[in-house]
Amino acid sequence: MNLASGCTVVRNGQLVIGNGLPAIPEAVLVLQDGRIAYAGPAAAAPATPPDARTIDARGGTIMPGLVEAHFHPTYFNVAALEDLDIKYPVEYVTLLAATNAKLALECGYTAARSGGSLFNIDVWLKKAIEKDLVPGPRLAASGREICGVGGLMDWNPDFRKIGMEGLVLLINGPDEARAAVRKLVKDGVEWVKTYPTGDAAAPDVNDHHTLCMTYDEMHAVVATAHNHGMKVTGHCRATEGIRNALKAGYDTLEHGTFVDDECLDMIIERNVPVVPALYFELASIEQGPAIGMGQKVVDGHKETLEGGAESARRILKAGGRLGMGGDYGFAWNPHGDYAKELEFFVNYVGFSPLETITCATQTGAEIMGRGDEFGTLEPGKLGDVLIVDGDVLADISLLQQRSKFIAVIQGGVVKAGQMSQPSELPR
Numbered sequence: 001m002n003l004a005s006g007c008t009v010v011r012n013g014q015l016v017i018g019n020g021l022p023a024i025p026e027a028v029l030v031l032q033d034g035r036i037a038y039a040g041p042a043a044a045a046p047a048t049p050p051d052a053r054t055i056d057a058r059g060g061t062i063m064p065g066l067v068e069a070h071f072h073p074t075y076f077n078v079a080a081l082e083d084l085d086i087k088y089p090v091e092y093v094t095l096l097a098a099t100n101a102k103l104a105l106e107c108g109y110t111a112a113r114s115g116g117s118l119f120n121i122d123v124w125l126k127k128a129i130e131k132d133l134v135p136g137p138r139l140a141a142s143g144r145e146i147c148g149v150g151g152l153m154d155w156n157p158d159f160r161k162i163g164m165e166g167l168v169l170l171i172n173g174p175d176e177a178r179a180a181v182r183k184l185v186k187d188g189v190e191w192v193k194t195y196p197t198g199d200a201a202a203p204d205v206n207d208h209h210t211l212c213m214t215y216d217e218m219h220a221v222v223a224t225a226h227n228h229g230m231k232v233t234g235h236c237r238a239t240e241g242i243r244n245a246l247k248a249g250y251d252t253l254e255h256g257t258f259v260d261d262e263c264l265d266m267i268i269e270r271n272v273p274v275v276p277a278l279y280f281e282l283a284s285i286e287q288g289p290a291i292g293m294g295q296k297v298v299d300g301h302k303e304t305l306e307g308g309a310e311s312a313r314r315i316l317k318a319g320g321r322l323g324m325g326g327d328y329g330f331a332w333n334p335h336g337d338y339a340k341e342l343e344f345f346v347n348y349v350g351f352s353p354l355e356t357i358t359c360a361t362q363t364g365a366e367i368m369g370r371g372d373e374f375g376t377l378e379p380g381k382l383g384d385v386l387i388v389d390g391d392v393l394a395d396i397s398l399l400q401q402r403s404k405f406i407a408v409i410q411g412g413v414v415k416a417g418q419m420s421q422p423s424e425l426p427r
Protein backbone atom coordinates (compact mmCIF):
# COMPACT_ATOMS: atom_id res chain seq x y z
CA MET A 1 0.00 0.00 0.00
CA ASN A 2 1.43 3.36 -1.00
CA LEU A 3 2.36 5.81 1.73
CA ALA A 4 1.62 9.52 1.46
CA SER A 5 4.46 11.88 0.71
CA GLY A 6 4.99 15.11 2.58
CA CYS A 7 3.78 16.33 5.95
CA THR A 8 0.28 16.31 7.43
CA VAL A 9 -0.55 17.93 10.78
CA VAL A 10 -3.73 17.08 12.67
CA ARG A 11 -4.66 19.66 15.29
CA ASN A 12 -7.39 20.63 17.71
CA GLY A 13 -8.46 17.29 19.16
CA GLN A 14 -7.87 14.87 21.99
CA LEU A 15 -5.39 12.12 21.22
CA VAL A 16 -6.33 8.54 22.02
CA ILE A 17 -3.05 6.67 21.60
CA GLY A 18 -4.65 3.22 21.58
CA ASN A 19 -2.44 1.70 24.28
CA GLY A 20 -4.88 2.27 27.13
CA LEU A 21 -3.29 5.45 28.51
CA PRO A 22 -5.70 8.35 29.14
CA ALA A 23 -6.38 10.65 26.21
CA ILE A 24 -4.13 13.68 25.74
CA PRO A 25 -6.23 16.85 25.43
CA GLU A 26 -5.23 19.58 22.97
CA ALA A 27 -2.99 17.25 21.03
CA VAL A 28 -1.18 17.32 17.71
CA LEU A 29 -0.41 14.44 15.38
CA VAL A 30 2.28 14.88 12.74
CA LEU A 31 2.53 12.45 9.83
CA GLN A 32 5.65 12.54 7.69
CA ASP A 33 5.73 10.49 4.47
CA GLY A 34 2.89 8.33 5.73
CA ARG A 35 4.34 7.55 9.15
CA ILE A 36 3.81 9.08 12.56
CA ALA A 37 6.50 11.63 13.38
CA TYR A 38 4.89 13.07 16.52
CA ALA A 39 1.84 12.31 18.64
CA GLY A 40 1.42 14.30 21.83
CA PRO A 41 0.52 17.60 23.46
CA ALA A 42 0.28 20.59 21.11
CA ALA A 43 2.56 22.54 23.44
CA ALA A 44 5.46 20.14 22.76
CA ALA A 45 4.82 19.61 19.04
CA PRO A 46 7.76 20.16 16.68
CA ALA A 47 7.75 22.91 14.08
CA THR A 48 6.29 21.73 10.76
CA PRO A 49 6.94 23.00 7.24
CA PRO A 50 4.71 25.85 6.04
CA ASP A 51 3.37 23.75 3.18
CA ALA A 52 2.25 20.93 5.53
CA ARG A 53 -1.31 19.85 5.04
CA THR A 54 -3.45 20.68 8.09
CA ILE A 55 -6.47 18.76 9.32
CA ASP A 56 -8.70 20.38 11.94
CA ALA A 57 -10.11 17.75 14.32
CA ARG A 58 -12.69 20.34 15.46
CA GLY A 59 -12.24 19.58 19.14
CA GLY A 60 -12.99 15.89 18.49
CA THR A 61 -10.88 12.75 18.67
CA ILE A 62 -7.67 11.68 16.94
CA MET A 63 -7.25 7.92 17.33
CA PRO A 64 -5.75 4.88 15.61
CA GLY A 65 -7.73 3.31 12.79
CA LEU A 66 -9.87 0.46 14.13
CA VAL A 67 -8.99 -3.22 13.65
CA GLU A 68 -11.80 -5.71 12.99
CA ALA A 69 -10.39 -8.95 14.40
CA HIS A 70 -13.01 -11.39 13.10
CA PHE A 71 -13.92 -10.26 9.60
CA HIS A 72 -15.70 -12.42 7.03
CA PRO A 73 -15.27 -10.53 3.75
CA THR A 74 -17.28 -13.10 1.78
CA TYR A 75 -20.34 -13.18 4.03
CA PHE A 76 -23.09 -11.01 2.59
CA ASN A 77 -26.55 -10.75 4.07
CA VAL A 78 -26.46 -14.37 5.22
CA ALA A 79 -29.87 -15.56 6.39
CA ALA A 80 -29.42 -19.32 6.00
CA LEU A 81 -26.48 -21.71 6.01
CA GLU A 82 -26.71 -22.14 2.24
CA ASP A 83 -26.01 -18.43 1.82
CA LEU A 84 -22.52 -19.02 3.15
CA ASP A 85 -21.36 -21.41 0.49
CA ILE A 86 -23.61 -22.01 -2.51
CA LYS A 87 -25.86 -18.99 -2.95
CA TYR A 88 -23.61 -17.18 -5.42
CA PRO A 89 -20.78 -18.22 -7.73
CA VAL A 90 -17.27 -17.41 -6.64
CA GLU A 91 -16.99 -14.65 -9.25
CA TYR A 92 -19.84 -12.69 -7.68
CA VAL A 93 -18.73 -13.37 -4.10
CA THR A 94 -15.34 -11.88 -4.97
CA LEU A 95 -17.06 -8.64 -5.98
CA LEU A 96 -19.14 -8.71 -2.80
CA ALA A 97 -15.98 -9.17 -0.75
CA ALA A 98 -14.38 -6.13 -2.41
CA THR A 99 -17.53 -4.13 -1.61
CA ASN A 100 -17.41 -5.25 2.01
CA ALA A 101 -13.75 -4.30 2.28
CA LYS A 102 -14.43 -0.78 0.96
CA LEU A 103 -17.29 -0.42 3.42
CA ALA A 104 -15.13 -1.55 6.34
CA LEU A 105 -12.54 1.10 5.51
CA GLU A 106 -15.25 3.77 5.27
CA CYS A 107 -16.37 2.62 8.74
CA GLY A 108 -12.96 3.54 10.14
CA TYR A 109 -11.46 0.03 10.05
CA THR A 110 -7.99 0.42 8.59
CA ALA A 111 -7.07 -3.23 9.27
CA ALA A 112 -8.91 -6.52 9.63
CA ARG A 113 -8.18 -10.17 10.24
CA SER A 114 -10.23 -12.58 8.21
CA GLY A 115 -12.09 -15.20 10.21
CA GLY A 116 -12.52 -17.43 7.17
CA SER A 117 -13.41 -16.89 3.55
CA LEU A 118 -15.03 -18.68 0.64
CA PHE A 119 -12.27 -20.25 -1.47
CA ASN A 120 -9.16 -18.08 -1.31
CA ILE A 121 -10.91 -14.81 -1.88
CA ASP A 122 -9.46 -13.04 1.16
CA VAL A 123 -5.91 -13.91 0.09
CA TRP A 124 -6.41 -12.20 -3.27
CA LEU A 125 -8.46 -9.38 -1.77
CA LYS A 126 -5.51 -8.68 0.50
CA LYS A 127 -3.15 -8.56 -2.49
CA ALA A 128 -5.49 -6.18 -4.35
CA ILE A 129 -5.75 -3.89 -1.32
CA GLU A 130 -1.97 -3.92 -0.82
CA LYS A 131 -1.55 -2.93 -4.48
CA ASP A 132 -4.11 -0.11 -4.06
CA LEU A 133 -6.34 -1.69 -6.71
CA VAL A 134 -9.31 -1.60 -4.35
CA PRO A 135 -9.75 0.26 -1.06
CA GLY A 136 -9.99 -1.76 2.13
CA PRO A 137 -8.44 -2.59 5.49
CA ARG A 138 -4.93 -4.05 5.66
CA LEU A 139 -5.88 -7.72 5.75
CA ALA A 140 -4.71 -10.95 7.31
CA ALA A 141 -6.09 -13.86 5.29
CA SER A 142 -7.55 -17.17 6.43
CA GLY A 143 -8.89 -18.76 3.28
CA ARG A 144 -10.91 -21.93 3.80
CA GLU A 145 -11.65 -23.17 7.29
CA ILE A 146 -11.04 -26.66 8.74
CA CYS A 147 -13.72 -28.70 10.50
CA GLY A 148 -14.24 -32.33 11.43
CA VAL A 149 -16.59 -34.37 9.23
CA GLY A 150 -20.11 -34.09 10.65
CA GLY A 151 -19.16 -30.93 12.57
CA LEU A 152 -20.70 -27.47 12.57
CA MET A 153 -19.51 -26.51 9.09
CA ASP A 154 -20.42 -29.81 7.41
CA TRP A 155 -24.03 -29.10 6.62
CA ASN A 156 -24.73 -30.15 3.04
CA PRO A 157 -26.39 -33.58 3.25
CA ASP A 158 -24.82 -36.27 1.08
CA PHE A 159 -27.70 -36.37 -1.42
CA ARG A 160 -26.72 -32.91 -2.63
CA LYS A 161 -23.34 -34.34 -3.65
CA ILE A 162 -21.61 -30.97 -3.27
CA GLY A 163 -19.70 -31.28 0.01
CA MET A 164 -18.33 -28.05 1.42
CA GLU A 165 -15.63 -27.43 -1.12
CA GLY A 166 -15.51 -23.66 -1.20
CA LEU A 167 -15.84 -22.85 2.48
CA VAL A 168 -14.37 -25.68 4.53
CA LEU A 169 -11.87 -28.49 4.35
CA LEU A 170 -13.49 -31.44 6.13
CA ILE A 171 -11.21 -33.83 7.98
CA ASN A 172 -11.25 -37.21 9.75
CA GLY A 173 -8.25 -37.75 11.99
CA PRO A 174 -4.81 -36.12 12.39
CA ASP A 175 -3.52 -37.25 8.98
CA GLU A 176 -6.32 -35.46 7.17
CA ALA A 177 -5.89 -32.46 9.48
CA ARG A 178 -2.24 -32.24 8.43
CA ALA A 179 -3.21 -32.64 4.78
CA ALA A 180 -5.76 -29.83 5.05
CA VAL A 181 -3.23 -27.42 6.51
CA ARG A 182 -0.71 -28.40 3.84
CA LYS A 183 -3.32 -27.56 1.23
CA LEU A 184 -3.56 -24.05 2.66
CA VAL A 185 0.19 -23.39 2.89
CA LYS A 186 0.86 -22.63 -0.77
CA ASP A 187 -2.31 -20.60 -1.11
CA GLY A 188 -0.96 -17.68 0.94
CA VAL A 189 -3.10 -18.15 4.02
CA GLU A 190 -1.71 -16.67 7.26
CA TRP A 191 -4.31 -17.90 9.74
CA VAL A 192 -5.72 -21.41 9.84
CA LYS A 193 -9.31 -21.13 11.07
CA THR A 194 -10.69 -24.29 12.64
CA TYR A 195 -13.89 -25.49 14.31
CA PRO A 196 -13.11 -27.17 17.63
CA THR A 197 -16.75 -26.77 18.76
CA GLY A 198 -20.29 -26.31 17.53
CA ASP A 199 -22.59 -23.35 17.97
CA ALA A 200 -26.08 -22.38 19.10
CA ALA A 201 -26.95 -22.02 15.40
CA ALA A 202 -27.00 -25.85 15.01
CA PRO A 203 -28.89 -27.01 18.10
CA ASP A 204 -29.76 -30.54 17.06
CA VAL A 205 -26.42 -32.08 16.17
CA ASN A 206 -23.70 -29.45 16.72
CA ASP A 207 -24.77 -27.12 19.50
CA HIS A 208 -22.43 -24.91 21.53
CA HIS A 209 -21.50 -27.78 23.88
CA THR A 210 -20.52 -30.15 21.05
CA LEU A 211 -16.95 -30.88 19.97
CA CYS A 212 -16.35 -30.82 16.20
CA MET A 213 -12.67 -31.78 16.21
CA THR A 214 -10.58 -34.05 18.43
CA TYR A 215 -7.57 -32.89 20.40
CA ASP A 216 -5.33 -35.01 18.15
CA GLU A 217 -6.73 -33.34 15.04
CA MET A 218 -6.24 -29.89 16.57
CA HIS A 219 -2.71 -30.71 17.66
CA ALA A 220 -1.87 -31.92 14.14
CA VAL A 221 -3.23 -28.65 12.71
CA VAL A 222 -1.10 -26.55 15.06
CA ALA A 223 2.10 -28.55 14.55
CA THR A 224 1.76 -28.38 10.76
CA ALA A 225 0.71 -24.73 10.66
CA HIS A 226 3.46 -23.58 13.01
CA ASN A 227 6.02 -25.55 11.02
CA HIS A 228 5.07 -23.41 8.02
CA GLY A 229 4.92 -20.14 9.95
CA MET A 230 1.14 -19.96 9.98
CA LYS A 231 -1.02 -19.23 13.01
CA VAL A 232 -4.06 -21.13 14.21
CA THR A 233 -7.34 -19.99 15.63
CA GLY A 234 -10.67 -21.67 16.21
CA HIS A 235 -14.35 -21.29 16.89
CA CYS A 236 -14.35 -22.26 20.59
CA ARG A 237 -17.52 -22.26 22.64
CA ALA A 238 -17.64 -25.45 24.76
CA THR A 239 -15.21 -25.47 27.68
CA GLU A 240 -13.61 -28.72 26.53
CA GLY A 241 -12.98 -27.27 23.08
CA ILE A 242 -11.34 -24.19 24.61
CA ARG A 243 -9.16 -26.45 26.77
CA ASN A 244 -8.18 -28.59 23.77
CA ALA A 245 -7.30 -25.48 21.76
CA LEU A 246 -5.11 -24.02 24.51
CA LYS A 247 -3.35 -27.33 25.12
CA ALA A 248 -2.84 -27.85 21.39
CA GLY A 249 -1.12 -24.44 21.19
CA TYR A 250 -3.67 -22.26 19.41
CA ASP A 251 -2.47 -18.70 18.83
CA THR A 252 -5.87 -17.09 19.48
CA LEU A 253 -9.38 -18.20 20.37
CA GLU A 254 -12.53 -17.02 18.63
CA HIS A 255 -15.46 -16.54 21.02
CA GLY A 256 -13.93 -18.29 24.07
CA THR A 257 -17.45 -18.59 25.37
CA PHE A 258 -17.37 -20.94 28.36
CA VAL A 259 -13.98 -20.34 29.96
CA ASP A 260 -13.43 -22.17 33.26
CA ASP A 261 -10.68 -21.43 35.82
CA GLU A 262 -8.17 -23.81 34.25
CA CYS A 263 -8.70 -22.31 30.79
CA LEU A 264 -8.46 -18.78 32.19
CA ASP A 265 -5.12 -19.62 33.78
CA MET A 266 -3.81 -20.97 30.46
CA ILE A 267 -5.11 -17.92 28.56
CA ILE A 268 -3.30 -15.58 30.96
CA GLU A 269 -0.15 -17.65 31.27
CA ARG A 270 0.28 -17.96 27.49
CA ASN A 271 -1.16 -14.48 26.85
CA VAL A 272 -3.51 -15.88 24.19
CA PRO A 273 -5.80 -13.20 22.73
CA VAL A 274 -9.51 -13.98 22.59
CA VAL A 275 -12.01 -12.44 20.15
CA PRO A 276 -15.46 -12.80 21.76
CA ALA A 277 -17.56 -11.54 18.79
CA LEU A 278 -20.50 -11.10 21.10
CA TYR A 279 -22.90 -8.52 19.71
CA PHE A 280 -23.86 -11.17 17.14
CA GLU A 281 -25.46 -13.15 19.99
CA LEU A 282 -27.58 -10.22 21.13
CA ALA A 283 -28.59 -9.38 17.56
CA SER A 284 -29.61 -13.02 17.05
CA ILE A 285 -31.77 -12.97 20.19
CA GLU A 286 -33.39 -9.65 19.35
CA GLN A 287 -33.97 -10.15 15.65
CA GLY A 288 -33.92 -13.92 15.25
CA PRO A 289 -37.59 -14.67 16.01
CA ALA A 290 -38.77 -12.14 13.39
CA ILE A 291 -36.76 -13.89 10.67
CA GLY A 292 -37.86 -17.37 11.63
CA MET A 293 -35.04 -18.45 13.93
CA GLY A 294 -36.23 -21.38 16.06
CA GLN A 295 -36.66 -21.05 19.81
CA LYS A 296 -33.90 -23.59 20.50
CA VAL A 297 -31.46 -21.48 18.52
CA VAL A 298 -32.52 -18.28 20.26
CA ASP A 299 -32.21 -19.97 23.67
CA GLY A 300 -28.75 -21.20 22.71
CA HIS A 301 -27.70 -17.67 21.76
CA LYS A 302 -28.92 -16.44 25.16
CA GLU A 303 -26.63 -18.97 26.81
CA THR A 304 -23.64 -18.06 24.67
CA LEU A 305 -24.32 -14.33 25.16
CA GLU A 306 -24.22 -14.59 28.93
CA GLY A 307 -21.36 -17.11 29.00
CA GLY A 308 -19.34 -15.06 26.52
CA ALA A 309 -19.90 -11.76 28.35
CA GLU A 310 -18.83 -13.29 31.67
CA SER A 311 -15.75 -14.90 30.13
CA ALA A 312 -14.77 -11.62 28.46
CA ARG A 313 -15.07 -9.76 31.78
CA ARG A 314 -12.96 -12.38 33.57
CA ILE A 315 -10.26 -12.39 30.89
CA LEU A 316 -9.92 -8.59 30.87
CA LYS A 317 -9.93 -8.41 34.67
CA ALA A 318 -7.20 -11.06 34.87
CA GLY A 319 -5.03 -8.98 32.53
CA GLY A 320 -5.72 -10.92 29.32
CA ARG A 321 -6.07 -9.55 25.82
CA LEU A 322 -9.31 -9.30 23.87
CA GLY A 323 -9.77 -8.33 20.23
CA MET A 324 -12.91 -6.68 18.89
CA GLY A 325 -14.49 -8.41 15.92
CA GLY A 326 -17.99 -9.39 15.24
CA ASP A 327 -18.79 -11.96 12.56
CA TYR A 328 -20.56 -9.22 10.58
CA GLY A 329 -22.21 -10.23 7.30
CA PHE A 330 -25.41 -11.85 8.48
CA ALA A 331 -28.86 -10.50 7.65
CA TRP A 332 -29.37 -9.45 11.26
CA ASN A 333 -25.76 -8.39 11.78
CA PRO A 334 -24.75 -6.82 8.46
CA HIS A 335 -21.45 -5.47 7.20
CA GLY A 336 -21.13 -1.81 8.14
CA ASP A 337 -22.29 -2.35 11.71
CA TYR A 338 -18.82 -3.30 12.97
CA ALA A 339 -18.63 -0.60 15.65
CA LYS A 340 -21.84 -1.81 17.28
CA GLU A 341 -19.52 -4.35 18.88
CA LEU A 342 -17.74 -1.51 20.67
CA GLU A 343 -20.86 0.15 22.05
CA PHE A 344 -22.09 -3.29 23.11
CA PHE A 345 -18.90 -3.94 25.09
CA VAL A 346 -19.32 -0.62 26.90
CA ASN A 347 -23.05 -0.76 27.59
CA TYR A 348 -23.69 -4.50 27.97
CA VAL A 349 -20.40 -6.12 29.01
CA GLY A 350 -19.29 -3.18 31.14
CA PHE A 351 -15.89 -2.27 29.68
CA SER A 352 -14.83 1.39 29.74
CA PRO A 353 -14.71 3.15 26.34
CA LEU A 354 -10.91 3.39 26.65
CA GLU A 355 -10.56 -0.34 27.40
CA THR A 356 -12.81 -1.16 24.47
CA ILE A 357 -10.87 1.07 22.08
CA THR A 358 -7.58 -0.47 23.21
CA CYS A 359 -9.01 -3.91 22.36
CA ALA A 360 -10.14 -2.56 18.98
CA THR A 361 -6.81 -0.96 18.10
CA GLN A 362 -3.63 -2.12 19.85
CA THR A 363 -4.79 -5.67 20.58
CA GLY A 364 -6.26 -6.05 17.09
CA ALA A 365 -2.91 -5.12 15.56
CA GLU A 366 -1.10 -7.51 17.93
CA ILE A 367 -3.44 -10.34 16.91
CA MET A 368 -2.51 -9.66 13.30
CA GLY A 369 1.15 -9.91 14.31
CA ARG A 370 1.64 -6.28 13.27
CA GLY A 371 1.60 -4.52 16.63
CA ASP A 372 4.89 -2.81 15.81
CA GLU A 373 3.45 -1.37 12.57
CA PHE A 374 0.05 0.04 13.57
CA GLY A 375 -2.67 -0.10 16.23
CA THR A 376 -1.36 2.82 18.30
CA LEU A 377 -0.44 6.40 17.47
CA GLU A 378 3.25 6.33 18.29
CA PRO A 379 6.25 7.69 16.37
CA GLY A 380 7.52 5.39 13.63
CA LYS A 381 4.25 3.56 13.11
CA LEU A 382 2.13 3.79 9.99
CA GLY A 383 -0.19 6.77 9.78
CA ASP A 384 -3.40 4.72 10.10
CA VAL A 385 -5.67 7.22 11.80
CA LEU A 386 -9.33 7.89 12.45
CA ILE A 387 -10.41 11.47 13.14
CA VAL A 388 -13.87 11.82 14.62
CA ASP A 389 -15.92 14.97 15.10
CA GLY A 390 -16.78 14.37 18.76
CA ASP A 391 -15.57 12.79 21.99
CA VAL A 392 -15.64 9.02 21.47
CA LEU A 393 -14.70 8.42 25.10
CA ALA A 394 -17.87 10.20 26.21
CA ASP A 395 -20.01 8.57 23.51
CA ILE A 396 -18.61 5.41 21.93
CA SER A 397 -21.60 5.19 19.59
CA LEU A 398 -20.01 8.04 17.58
CA LEU A 399 -17.81 5.32 16.06
CA GLN A 400 -20.91 3.97 14.31
CA GLN A 401 -21.64 7.33 12.68
CA ARG A 402 -19.67 7.56 9.48
CA SER A 403 -21.02 11.08 8.88
CA LYS A 404 -18.98 12.15 11.95
CA PHE A 405 -15.71 10.88 10.50
CA ILE A 406 -13.56 13.80 9.45
CA ALA A 407 -10.97 11.46 7.95
CA VAL A 408 -10.06 7.79 7.72
CA ILE A 409 -6.34 7.70 6.96
CA GLN A 410 -4.10 4.81 5.88
CA GLY A 411 -0.37 5.36 5.59
CA GLY A 412 -0.98 9.11 5.69
CA VAL A 413 -3.46 9.03 2.77
CA VAL A 414 -7.02 10.18 3.46
CA LYS A 415 -9.14 7.29 2.17
CA ALA A 416 -12.61 8.07 3.53
CA GLY A 417 -14.55 10.49 5.69
CA GLN A 418 -15.56 14.07 5.01
CA MET A 419 -12.09 15.06 3.81
CA SER A 420 -11.63 12.30 1.27
CA GLN A 421 -10.95 13.67 -2.17
CA PRO A 422 -11.38 11.59 -5.30
CA SER A 423 -7.80 12.40 -6.24
CA GLU A 424 -6.57 10.71 -3.07
CA LEU A 425 -8.40 7.47 -3.63
CA PRO A 426 -6.30 4.60 -4.90
CA ARG A 427 -5.68 4.79 -8.60
Ligand SMILES: [Zn+2]
Binds near residue numbers: 070115116
Ligand atom coordinates in the same frame (compact mmCIF):
# COMPACT_ATOMS: atom_id res chain seq x y z
ZN1 LIG B 1 -16.90 -16.22 12.28
